[in-house]
Amino acid sequence: xxxxxxxxxxxxxxxxxxxxxxxxxxxxxxxxxxxxxxxxxxxxxxxxxxxxxxxxxxxxxxxxxxxxxxxxxxxxxxxxxxxxxxxxxxxxxxxxxxxxxxxxxxxxxxxxxxxxxxxxxxxxxxxxxxxxxxxxxxxx
Amino acid sequence: xxxxxxxxxxxxxxxxxxxxxxxxxxxxxxxxxxxxxxxxxxxxxxxxxxxxxxxxxxxxxxxxxxxxxxxxxxxxxxxxxxxxxxxxxxxxxxxxxxxxxxxxxxxxxxxxxxxxxxxxxxxxxxxxxxxxxxxxxxxxxxxxxxxxxxxxxxxxxxxxxxxxxxxxxxxxxxxxxxxxxxxxxxxxxxxxxxxxxxxxxxxxxxxxxxxxxxxxxxxxxxxxxxxxxxxxxxxxxxxxxxxxxxxxxxxxxxxxxxxxxxxxxxxxxxxxxxxxxxxxxxxxxxxxxxxxxxxxxxxxxxxxxxxxxxxxxxxxxxxxxxxxxxxxxxxxxxxxxxxxxxxxxxxxxxxxxxxxxxxxxxxxxxxxxxxxxxx
Numbered sequence: 001x002x003x004x005x006x007x008x009x010x011x012x013x014x015x016x017x018x019x020x021x022x023x024x025x026x027x028x029x030x031x032x033x034x035x036x037x038x039x040x041x042x043x044x045x046x047x048x049x050x051x052x053x054x055x056x057x058x059x060x061x062x063x064x065x066x067x068x069x070x071x072x073x074x075x076x077x078x079x080x081x082x083x084x085x086x087x088x089x090x091x092x093x094x095x096x097x098x099x100x101x102x103x104x105x106x107x108x109x110x111x112x113x114x115x116x117x118x119x120x121x122x123x124x125x126x127x128x129x130x131x132x133x134x135x136x137x138x139x140x
Numbered sequence: 141x142x143x144x145x146x147x148x149x150x151x152x153x154x155x156x157x158x159x160x161x162x163x164x165x166x167x168x169x170x171x172x173x174x175x176x177x178x179x180x181x182x183x184x185x186x187x188x189x190x191x192x193x194x195x196x197x198x199x200x201x202x203x204x205x206x207x208x209x210x211x212x213x214x215x216x217x218x219x220x221x222x223x224x225x226x227x228x229x230x231x232x233x234x235x236x237x238x239x240x241x242x243x244x245x246x247x248x249x250x251x252x253x254x255x256x257x258x259x260x261x262x263x264x265x266x267x268x269x270x271x272x273x274x275x276x277x278x279x280x281x282x283x284x285x286x287x288x289x290x291x292x293x294x295x296x297x298x299x300x301x302x303x304x305x306x307x308x309x310x311x312x313x314x315x316x317x318x319x320x321x322x323x324x325x326x327x328x329x330x331x332x333x334x335x336x337x338x339x340x341x342x343x344x345x346x347x348x349x350x351x352x353x354x355x356x357x358x359x360x361x362x363x364x365x366x367x368x369x370x371x372x373x374x375x376x377x378x379x380x381x382x383x384x385x386x387x388x389x390x391x392x393x394x395x396x397x398x399x400x401x402x403x404x405x406x407x408x409x410x411x412x413x414x415x416x417x418x419x420x421x422x423x424x425x426x427x428x429x430x431x432x433x434x435x436x437x438x439x440x441x442x443x444x445x446x447x448x449x450x451x452x453x454x455x456x457x458x459x460x461x462x463x464x465x466x467x468x469x470x471x472x473x474x475x476x477x478x479x480x481x482x483x484x485x486x487x488x489x490x491x492x493x494x495x496x497x498x499x500x501x502x503x504x505x506x507x508x509x510x511x512x513x514x515x
Contacts, residue, residue, distance in 0.1 A: 088438025
């Protein structure tokens with residue numbers, strides 16, 4: 001009976017441990033990197049952003065003057081074309097994940113003045129570095 | 141472990157979007173129609189003169205995308221509300237009408253009617269983005285804003301925030317230069333512009349640090365196409381900086397203009413008109429401005445107080461044998477406030493104290509009120 005109780009306690013401990021591990025792993029995946037971008041006639045700062053393929057990032061865009069647009073071009077499976085609120089009217093949050101490595105342009109999509117077409121930048125998506133363990137498995 | 145991680149991630153996907161979505165904590169966005177533009181409505185009261193109400197600028201901007209990489213931008217401006225034959229009554233100007241071929245972040249091609257990339261104000265002149273009812277004097281009589289011309293060139297951004305533009309454009313017409321307004325009246329404005337010679341212009345600008353913009357620009361071109369025996373090449377050099385942090389806003393600009401063969405240019409114009417224009421061989425101007433956002437709770441609780449010192453001299457250096465006139469060596473202190481009921485609407489009030497080095501010409505101060513908006 002005692003042995004059975006000990007086995008049940010052990011099983012419960014293992015179950016809780018696995019749940020905690022799963023939760024921690026999920027939490028790690030959920031932790032998005034935040035990138036703050038300021039928009040002002042006629043520049044995004046920073047205008048070059050580097051991410052890893054498949055990485056989830058959260059772009060937080062804030063305007064220092066008028067309302068600007070934010071559109072990502074060239075990404076086949078991604079549609080972003082949103083308005084950044086005017087100065088003092090809040091912040092725009094754009095979660096982004098791009099799986100395919102490459103360079104993706106973004107631009108202001110709302111006419112913001114005489115130099116509107118100068119207002120653009122790029123997201124550089126780099127190859128995901130393979131982990132040592134994964135490499136070993138692939139070799140086997 | 142990996143399976144557990146994958147299971148955890150799969151669960152997380154149910155709660156978080158895979159592809160881009162957006163959220164914004166904001167009040168309802170303003171509505172914009174098919175056109176954008178800006179307006180500038182002024183009351184100017186110069187000392188000793190009657191006050192004037194002037195609808196100074198009515199500007200419409202047009203934008204069309206032929207494709208994501210081929211764009212058209214147009215800017216049409218009516219100045220002083222009413223257009224007659226002479227410029228004093230008003231002007232209808234095509235300030236921009238170009239096609240952009242957007243190839244990459246670092247290299248793009250532009251052709252058509254374009255803004256000359258010199259100075260802070262020439263490319264960035266919407267009323268809510270600068271303090272003062274009127275544009276700075278340096279950006280009027282030294283750098284002749286709004287300076288636009290027909291041409292073609294390239295632009296782009298390299299590294300982390302280093303931007304450039306380099307254009308070839310029609311030159312200035314030196315026979316239209318004057319002692320009071322320098323090279324301003326020499327702009328051909330893309331109206332059957334003579335291109336016996338071409339001018340080259342460019343700007344490098346660093347915008348990699350939030351709040352800071354540092355720029356340098358140049359223009360150079362032989363401007364004596366109507367008097368080919370002269371060599372009246374004009375060189376413009378300019379440096380500027382803008383900085384904004386918390387409530388503080390600072391900006392400064394320095395511009396220098398050199399006119400080659402200015403002595404013979406004066407003689408040539410005198411030969412044509414009977415009057416020597418007394419054009420200088422060098423013009424120079426600079427200003428420094430400090431602004432402080434005294435009310436900083438977001439519009440409509442948004443107010444900036446500012447002071448700007450300007451020094452500008454359209455006869456900084458004269459050619460041999462020509463007299464430098466002290467009334468063209470001027471300075472100004474502009475003090476005022478800009479109130480933003482909306483970030484795109486600016487109500488401006490300022491007082492301009494002007495002085496020149498002349499002991500004969502009377503100095504005149506001015507009080508101005510302006511309402512400008514972008515839409």
